[in-house]
Amino acid sequence: GQSLEQPSEVTAVEGAIVQMNCTYQTSGFYGLSWYQQHDGGAPTFLSYNALDGLEETGRFSSFLSRSDSYGYLLLQELQMKDSASYFCAGNGPGYSSASKIIFGSGTRLSIRP
Amino acid sequence: DAGVTQSPTHLIKTRGQQVTLRCSPKSGHDTVSWYQQALGQGPQFIFQYYEEEERQRGNFPDRFSGHQFPNYSSELNVNALLLGDSALYLCASSLLGSNEQFFGPGTRLTVL
Numbered sequence: 001g002q003s004l005e006q007p008s009e010v011t012a013v014e015g016a017i018v019q020m021n022c023t024y025q026t027s028g029f030y031g032l033s034w035y036q037q038h039d040g041g042a043p044t045f046l047s048y049n050a051l052d053g054l055e056e057t058g059r060f061s062s063f064l065s066r067s068d069s070y071g072y073l074l075l076q077e078l079q080m081k082d083s084a085s086y087f088c089a090g091n092g093p094g095y096s097s098a099s100k101i102i103f104g105s106g107t108r109l110s111i112r113p
Numbered sequence: 114d115a116g117v118t119q120s121p122t123h124l125i126k127t128r129g130q131q132v133t134l135r136c137s138p139k140s141g142h143d144t145v146s147w148y149q150q151a152l153g154q155g156p157q158f159i160f161q162y163y164e165e166e167e168r169q170r171g172n173f174p175d176r177f178s179g180h181q182f183p184n185y186s187s188e189l190n191v192n193a194l195l196l197g198d199s200a201l202y203l204c205a206s207s208l209l210g211s212n213e214q215f216f217g218p219g220t221r222l223t224v225l
Contacts, residue, residue: 033212100161
């Protein structure tokens with residue numbers, strides 16, 4: 001089967017750094033994506049790792065290790081607006097690399113002053 | 114440039130009824146995927162449409178069906194509604210081969 005596991009909740013302090021982990025049990029995934037979803041909002045794309053290693057986009061970085069079936073999202077210089085749910089998602093095989101995306105259950109990030 | 118739009122925003126139905134949800138993809142996108150998201154859970158992949166055909170399907174019963182039109186817009190149909198079908202239904206569009214999906218605001222379906 002295909003599944004992605006994430007811790008359900010993480011709390012961090014404004015201005016600090018937080019790492020949210022994702023482990024997966026699957027085969028045939030092309031890569032790992034990360035999405036942010038604020039309460040009542042739609043998921044928004046943050047990053048995609050096709051290869052092992054670190055991808056950096058501003059305050060957000062994402063890491064993938066295929067050999068360990070593991071990835072993480074790193075947020076730096078945390079701001080109150082970063083309080084949201086963060087989902088890792090495996091991009092499955094199919095007609096295109098984005099054909100079948102399996103989402104984890106998400107990590108709810110709470111930022112405190 | 115309009116993003117992904119969905120209608121209606123909210124819908125209340127009773128068990129056994131049928132429902133149709135609609136989605137217009139982001140301009141220039143040719144691929145539409147549908148997801149079901151229960152409260153506190155991640156989106157669950159229902160199916161994906163490209164060139165008016167269902168290309169991939171998740172673990173959902175045949176009560177869930179869809180359609181894509183020549184203008185790339187899409188519909189999700191659910192027959193014989195169950196209480197457990199109450200959820201947020203999300204539509205996402207992308208370009209074939211792209212790893213980035215753009216999500217619409219969703220339709221909140223409540224089945225009584």
